[in-house]
Amino acid sequence: MVLPTRVTESSHALTLTADVLVIGGGPAGCWAALSARAAGASVVLVEKGYVGTSGATAPANTTLFYTVPGDTFQNDAMLDDRMGTAQGFAVRSHVRRVYDETTVQIELMTRWGYPWPRNEEGKAFCGNLRGPDYMVFLRNRLLAEGVRVLDHSPALELLGAGGVVAGAAGIRRRTGETWAVRAGAVVIATGGTAFRSGTVGTHNLTGDGYLFAAEAGAGFSGMEFSGQYALAPLEGGLTKGIIYFSGSFSDGAGQPVPRNEVAAALAAGRQVYAVLDKAGPYLQDGYRLGQPNIFVYFQRLGGNPFTDRYPVKLMYEGTVRAAGGLAVNDVCATGVPGLYAVGDATTREILTGTAMSGGGPAVAWCIASGTWAGRDAAAFAAGLGDKAPTRVFAGLGQAGLRPRVAKPSVDAATVTAAVQAEIVPPAKSFRRSAQALAHTAGVLDGLWAAVRDGLALDSAYPTPDAHARAVIRAREAAALVATGRWITAAAQARTETRGLHRRSDFPARDPSQHHHILTGGLDTLWVRTAPAHEEAVAA
Numbered sequence: 001m002v003l004p005t006r007v008t009e010s011s012h013a014l015t016l017t018a019d020v021l022v023i024g025g026g027p028a029g030c031w032a033a034l035s036a037r038a039a040g041a042s043v044v045l046v047e048k049g050y051v052g053t054s055g056a057t058a059p060a061n062t063t064l065f066y067t068v069p070g071d072t073f074q075n076d077a078m079l080d081d082r083m084g085t086a087q088g089f090a091v092r093s094h095v096r097r098v099y100d101e102t103t104v105q106i107e108l109m110t111r112w113g114y115p116w117p118r119n120e121e122g123k124a125f126c127g128n129l130r131g132p133d134y135m136v137f138l139r140n141r142l143l144a145e146g147v148r149v150l151d152h153s154p155a156l157e158l159l160g161a162g163g164v165v166a167g168a169a170g171i172r173r174r175t176g177e178t179w180a181v182r183a184g185a186v187v188i189a190t191g192g193t194a195f196r197s198g199t200v201g202t203h204n205l206t207g208d209g210y211l212f213a214a215e216a217g218a219g220f221s222g223m224e225f226s227g228q229y230a231l232a233p234l235e236g237g238l239t240k241g242i243i244y245f246s247g248s249f250s251d252g253a254g255q256p257v258p259r260n261e262v263a264a265a266l267a268a269g270r271q272v273y274a275v276l277d278k279a280g281p282y283l284q285d286g287y288r289l290g291q292p293n294i295f296v297y298f299q300r301l302g303g304n305p306f307t308d309r310y311p312v313k314l315m316y317e318g319t320v321r322a323a324g325g326l327a328v329n330d331v332c333a334t335g336v337p338g339l340y341a342v343g344d345a346t347t348r349e350i351l352t353g354t355a356m357s358g359g360g361p362a363v364a365w366c367i368a369s370g371t372w373a374g375r376d377a378a379a380f381a382a383g384l385g386d387k388a389p390t391r392v393f394a395g396l397g398q399a400g401l402r403p404r405v406a407k408p409s410v411d412a413a414t415v416t417a418a419v420q421a422e423i424v425p426p427a428k429s430f431r432r433s434a435q436a437l438a439h440t441a442g443v444l445d446g447l448w449a450a451v452r453d454g455l456a457l458d459s460a461y462p463t464p465d466a467h468a469r470a471v472i473r474a475r476e477a478a479a480l481v482a483t484g485r486w487i488t489a490a491a492q493a494r495t496e497t498r499g500l501h502r503r504s505d506f507p508a509r510d511p512s513q514h515h516h517i518l519t520g521g522l523d524t525l526w527v528r529t530a531p532a533h534e535e536a537v538a539a
C-alpha cells in the first residue's frame with residue numbers, strides 16, 4: 001500500500017489545508033484557482049507536471065472564441081456557425097453564456113497586463129492565445145494572487161469525509177514523499193485523455209481525474225464522442241489542424257484525395273500526403289509567426305511544407321478537444337457534494353454538440369468553466385464553516401493504488417499497452433462496429449479485473465523518484481482502463497453515426513437517438529439515456 005487510507009496530521013510527509021483544492025494546472029485549473037481566490041478562498045493547486053508547460057494548451061497555439069462587446073452581427077454569426085456544426089446537441093443560450101463569460105475574463109486579463117498582439121492602430125487581437133506565453137502568464141498570476149502551487153505532485157486519489165469530497169492525496173515525483181490536502185471543495189481539472197497516443201501535449205493526460213471522480217460517485221456524459229483524430233506529419237506528434245485548411249492532399253501515386261476523404265483514407269490504411277500550397281505569402285507569414293512550433297519539424301527534417309508534399313498520419317486525441325467527459329451542472333458541480341470539474345475533463349456536448357471542441361470553444365470553456373467552478377467551490381467551502389478541517393478524511397482510491405492480492409502478476413506497462421491497442425488505432429475508434437466494440441469490452445473487462453487485483457510494483461526501485469514514477473504509472477494504467485470501459489459502454493449504446501462517434505454498422509444519424517448517453521460505475525458499469533436539452537430539441 002502506498003498511501004495510508006486514513007489521513008491524519010502525521011500520515012503524509014506534507015499535509016496542507018485549503019478552502020479549495022484544484023487538481024491539474026492547465027488553463028481550466030488555473031482559471032478555477034484564480035476564481036476561487038478572487039472569491040476569498042485559500043487555494044492549493046497540484047499539478048502532475050509543471051504549471052506553465054504541462055497539458056494540451058502549453059505546447060499548442062489556441063484560437064479563442066469570445067464575443068466582441070457591442071458587435072452583435074459578428075457575435076451572432078459566430079454563434080450560428082457553432083450551432084451549425086453541433087449536430088443537434090448544443091444549447092444556444094449556453095454557448096452565449098460561455099462566450100460572454102470569456103469576454104469578461106479576457107478583459108480582466110487585459111487589465112492584468114496580458115500582452116495581446118496589437119495592429120498598427122494599437123487595437124488588441126484577443127482571438128489567439130499562444131500556449132507557452134499564456135500558460136506562463138497564468139502561472140505568474142497564480143503566484144501573485146497567493147495560490148499555493150505544487151508542481152510535479154500528481155494527485156493519486158480523492159479524500160472523502162462522510163459522503164462529501166474533502167481533499168486529495170498524492171505523491172511528489174522527485175522525492176517520492178506523499179502529500180495530502182484537506183479542502184472544503186475540490187476541482188478536477190485534469191484534462192481529457194489521448195491514451196498516450198503520442199500527440200504533443202497529452203502525455204500527462206491519462207484520465208486520472210475521471211477515475212477519482214468515479215470513485216467518489218460521479219458520472220459521465222457523451223463518452224462516445226471521443227473518436228477525435230487529427231492530422232500530423234508522419235514522423236511528428238503536433239496535431240495543429242489550422243494549416244491543413246491551406247492544404248492539398250494526394251495518395252502515393254500522386255492522385256488527389258479530397259479533403260473530406262483524407263481521414264477515412266488514412267483510417268483505412270492508405271498513405272496520404274499533404275502540401276500547404278493554398279497558403280499565399282501573407283498566410284505563410286501568419287503561420288510562421290503564429291504557429292512557430294509547427295515548423296520545427298520541417299526545419300529538422302528539411303523540406304518546405306508550402307511547396308513539398310509530405311506524408312501525414314492520423315493521431316488519436318480521444319477526449320482531448322472532443323466532447324465527452326464528467327457530467328456537470330451550470331456551475332460545474334458534479335453532483336457529488338464538494339466535487340467540481342472543469343475544462344476538457346467535463347462533457348462539452350451542450351457547447352460544441354457532438355463535434356470537436358477545439359478551434360475556439362474549448363479554450364473559452366476552460367475560462368468560463370474554471371470561473372464558475374472556482375466561485376462556487378469557494379462558496380461551498382465557506383458554507384462548511386469551522387467543521388471543514390476537523391472531519392475524518394479517508395482515501396477513496398482503489399484500482400491501481402490498493403491491491404487486493406498479495407502478489408499481483410500484471411504490471412502497468414503491460415496493461416497500458418493492452419488498453420492502447422483497443423482504443424488508439426483508427427481501425428478501432430475512427431469507425432466503430434458492434435463486433436469490434438464487443439471484443440474491446442471483453443478485453444477491457446479482463447484488464448479491469450487484473451487492475452482491481454493490483455499491479456505489480458517492483459519493491460527494489462533504486463531511488464525514491466523511480467518508486468514514485470512506478471506508483472504513478474500504476475494509477476494511470478487503472479485510469480486508462482476505466483476510461484476505455486466508459487467510452488466503450490457509451491459507444492455500444494449509441495447505434496448511429498453522429499459527430500465524433502462513427503459506426504460502420506450504423507452509418508446514418510438516427511433522429512430517435514437525439515439524447516445524451518450517461519455512463520459510470522467501476523466494477524459494474526451503468527449506462528442510461530437522458531433527454532437532449534429542450535432548447536436543443538426545439539432548434
Ligand SMILES: Cc1cc2nc3c(=O)[nH]c(=O)nc-3n(C[C@H](O)[C@H](O)[C@H](O)COP(=O)(O)OP(=O)(O)OC[C@H]3O[C@@H](n4cnc5c(N)ncnc54)[C@H](O)[C@@H]3O)c2cc1C
Nearest residue numbers: 024026028048055056057063155191343344359360362363
Ligand atoms: C494540438 C492541439 C491544438 C489545440 N488547439 C485549440 C484551439 O485552437 N482552440 C481551442 O479552443 N482549443 C484547442 N485545443 C484544445 C485545448 O488545448 C484544450 O481544450 C485545453 O488545453 C484544455 O485545458 P484543461 O486545463 O482542461 O486541460 P489541460 O490543458 O490538458 O491540462 C490538464 C492538466 O492536468 C494535469 N494532470 C493530469 N492528471 C493529473 C493528476 N493526477 N494530478 C495533478 N495534475 C494532473 C496535467 O498534467 C495537465 O497539466 C487544442 C488541443 C491540442 C492538443
